[in-house]
Amino acid sequence: MIEINEDLCKGCGLCVAFCPKDVLKMSNRLTKKGVHPPEVIKEEDCILCDNCMIYCPDLAIVVGEEEKID
Amino acid sequence: MTKRVLSGLHFMQGNVACAEGAIAAGCRFFAGYPITPASEIAERMARRLPEVGGTYAQMEDEIGSIAAVVGASWTGTKAMTATSGPGISLMLENIGYAIATETPCVIVNVQRGAPSTGTPSLPLQGDVIQARRGSHGEYEIIALAPSSPQEMFDLTIKAFNLSEKLRTPVFILADAFVGHMREEVMIPEEDKINLVERKLPSSGMNFNEYKSSLDEDVAPMPIFGKGFKSHVTGSTHNSYGKRKVADPEALDYYIKSLNNKIRKYKKEIISVESDIKDSEVVLVSYGTTYRVVREARRRLEEEGINVGSFRLVSLWPFPDEEVENLARKVKKILVLENNLGQMVSYVKAAAKGEAEVVFLPPRILGTLHDPDTVVRKVKEVIG
């Protein structure tokens, strides 16, 4: 699971640039801050490497295990 | 275990008495840099602090010294530095920081011949205005002026007490004369010495929810290492430690509350010694020039001439009211300073023309006035 906090995102693009699996892409939308946030385009390819989390300077992206619902 | 307080009667050098006063006041951290005529204070602290469980640090320069003192104070430790004019010049930025962050600490200036390198071992009362206005910006400061080794001991304790109570740096404005002279110093029993400790917040208090600064009634100090999650900054801030550098209202509040905190307690800080009776002429002095006044009065009394004495024990905040009242009672005020006139301007302003104010320096700067010259001047003024 990948969640993006658009209130904190500053649209720097580091998460997109350093994702080894091209799971993210900069969107065309604009947030309240006036920047383009990333969007998840291939969630199933995410390998939970944490690169996006580690490189986001604003703690705006969180990656975690999918919650399994029985 | 060595005694913390060396109670008893001593024949002691002023600088050493100052160091002993600090230790008696509970000072347990000293950071400094060697400089004539203050080095003896550092040397005494280097020897005594480890004996009483404290720490001495010789820093790479005076800027580092005052920085280390402020850092130590923020762990709850009473801290002091001692230097002379050139060192104060270097320290001024961080003294402003101590004022802005409301950090208790004591700064001793054993004044010497200046400007610049000047004459390290001669006294001059040249840094009096520097203590008041040397750092940039709008602030109040507290300064005390000892006139004897005994007062080097007593007033250093008072300086610590004022700094703890008001969470502010306090200056001791000594000079090479009182720093290096030796005289009787009576050190009381430890239990007879009254000490003041800074207020702390109660444990568990949330930093965002109580005033930790900018309170006219002195906010509790959220020292480090207690889980207070303190945010201390020299940037303009609000009472909750939040840096606020975009709006003028924040600057206005920051300046006024820091200044009002000292002004509100003027009555407790100000200390003057007044002996006027019905003299029409009064000699105003502070620090070592008081010793001249004492001797001049003694000689005048032998001739049946009564001249008053008004001594400033505390220099800052300036005792405006007290001087105004004095000016109403007398006709002539002679101000004795070992400089070209620093406090005299404030005396004149406070006197508001109620009495004539005359400045009297020594014939040669860097020495004390010749008492006979003062006697002659008084007689001349009386007419």
Next chain:
Amino acid sequence: MKMVHPLIKYVRPGYLSTTTCSGCGNGIVAQSVLRAIDELKMNIDDFVFVSGIGCAAWIPSPFFNADVLHTTHGRPIAFATGVKLSSPELKVMVISGDGDLVAIGGNHFIHAARRNIDLTVICVNNGIYGMTGGQVAPTTPFGLKTTTTPYGNAERPFDLCKLGEAAGAVYVARWTTYHARQLTKSVKKAIQKKGFCFIEVVSQCPVQFGRRTGAGDAVAMMQGYKNNSVNIKKIGKLKEEELEGKIVVGEFVDREGPELCEEIAKMRERIG
């Protein structure tokens, strides 16, 4: 389901949204430090963070929910010395910029290293004075045009790690923001090692450095770090000319020495 970033618990409530520029390396350094403390399972209340003036100094101030001392320009190491000497049981960490720590603060830096006082000093090196608008710094590459070197920088830059080593630091490492994981590892080591531990982090300033000098945006600068860095363990194989323009990263020094607080404690015992 709302996931919470694992490091939020270390951020001062109400201060999560920071003032840093988009893509600034500061946030990456902040995360790396907090992650180190988290992985060591240490209590952040046992730390005191000290910083000076400049953008990097805003990493702990006010962002970290801990005791933070934001001091005057160049002086955090001197303030930190006072904190540590008077309360040696506290872990004291200095986080500040290159201009702050080695230009105006140079004297305090070399003496603290010489004394080997137990501090962790993280120098965020962006090669410029960012906060004031992009003036040349003692770490700016030779020849670079900045706002105060409009015709090109005529001065050579410091090698901060060599400086720290020469002054006596017992641990010296350099990473870039690209090496965030290795940075966390070094911070953990430095926190646990007694003595003066110095970590330089080459970090992107996309606005005052990147945009002005043509180095590019945050992505371009970090890709530059990735492509131009070489680990110290591997440079034996490279010739002098091949190192031109390269950022050498890794651990340069890891040695022992008498630590100041310990020496003072021993002295106290000696005098009884």
